Amino acid sequence: MKKIKYTARIKRYNPEEDKSYWQDFEVEVEDSLTVLELLMYIKDKIDPTLTFRAFCRSAICGSCAMIINNRAGLACKIQAKDKIKNGVIKIEPLKTLKPVRDLVVDQEPAFDKLKKIKPYLEPDPKVVPDNLKSESLVLPEEFARYDKQTDCILCMACYGQCNALKGDDQYLGPFQLTKVFRFIMDTRDGMDVEERIKLAEDHGIWECVQCQMCFAACPKGISSCDDILELRRIAKDTGEENIATRRAKFWFATVFETGQIDKLNLPAVALNNEKGEKARENLIKEFKQRGIPEDEFGPKPFDGIDKFRNFIKKIEKEL
């Protein structure tokens, strides 16, 4: 087995002194180690005080999520040698949760948010039998709608790298919102869709910035940012009226009309208040000052727009 030398740069936290600091560990180890095995080696051979959370070593228990070279992931699933950059591998705790010691973070705030969205099935009596002898039938195509989302192991890698949380620490979080989507899609669930959406809206779906970091972090390939778009769609389709649903409707309508969004009128339509009107007036003033001709204020349909509209209609219906 080939041995390699490198530096493990680990961000440590000492709660007694409330102090975070970086510590370098020089190692010469087999090149086949996972990041978790590297941490275990350091704890065993160099510094027994190094603290991290881990259990199954098989990417299933979700204990060992941390930030490795600036990206969240499971230490047990990532090969250390793939992450050595200029002789260094950088390991730190998840960013949006407070450290307890070294790489262990306090997961409770994220679990409290999970509890808020009622992450359990409320059986629909029309679908779920009232006796223990028969089972409720879920067709494969019905399960396929949320199969991926059931793979979540609550490791919090997505949560640890979420940008929306950097803007609002009360933001529910990616895996919590994926859970809402998962139960809405479940044919056995009896809770009203509106009620589930309401739970997802309080410091929730409208604060997501669609940065894709949750998808990049997820060891199971779940795309919470896409699930959030689906939740927004469901909110809109169940009659929710707000700045975001007005934007979504106007956006699609103008793209269908012209191929492009009408950015002149978008703020006024979405905001639907004086501020929006003012934004339109200011834009018109700015265009005039810059000598932009009036017919270029908004988008114009391109040649062959009818064919384009037919294309969109067919995609909606047939794809």
Next chain:
Amino acid sequence: MKKIGIYPGCCFQGADIHNYDITTKFLENMGVEGILLERAACCGGGVIDETNKKIVYGLNARNIALAEKEGVDLYTPCNTCYMIIAKTKLALDSDPELKEKVNEILAEEGLEYKGTAKIYHTLNLIRDFVGLDEYKKRIKRQISGIKVAPYYGCHVLAPNEVAVDDPENPTILREVLEPLGVEIIEGYKDEDTCCGYHARFTEPEQKERLAIKPLDGAKEAGADIVATPCPLCHKAMDGYDEPILQVTQLINVACGATPEEAGINLNKTEVKLSL
């Protein structure tokens, strides 16, 4: 002369119309002929998914097919357009059934998605299409005496499958900025925090809270300006204390354009460049 298809997204529309001039001037400076894909449509912007996500596949299969019809690759300066179009390409290329169904519908417009066109953003266009050596040769003058904080934005680094560089330790933006003669300030606080642009019309306060963070981080680290490749990050982050410009604006200036020709006078927060 090498040719490339310019994809017109919303960053060329309305009050951002000058981005089109910045883009065409940039391509001219790089010795690349830009062909405007006139019938291209909105990429969906992460919003049309809220109507029907299948439309996003359709729109971008069609956008790429328009480039393929012209026999060119597709170029967009926008991080979000790049990410969404590149993600669609991945989906179509890995799912023959989806590709076939989309192509049946595209055929009515005389189009076909083949999967031959590559998707370029400013950063990988400079590195892979123009070439860094050729790029350096085309820089005519140095913008010296200014400290610049590179700001990638999210969608050129995530998801990993479409990242234009190593998403964990990207260097491409530094490699593009260094030849301009500027001093680079890296490792500043919140350099990887999202600008919040996409919350502008879902939760405007969230956008305000986020946009200022990287700007403050850059300022604290002593940067005079922030430079981003993305016109949406630029739009979200312009108007605060610390100024921000697009990388292509700086490149155009370094290739001989006056700051006014590079659209720098249109910034809400004033920028002074010493040449």
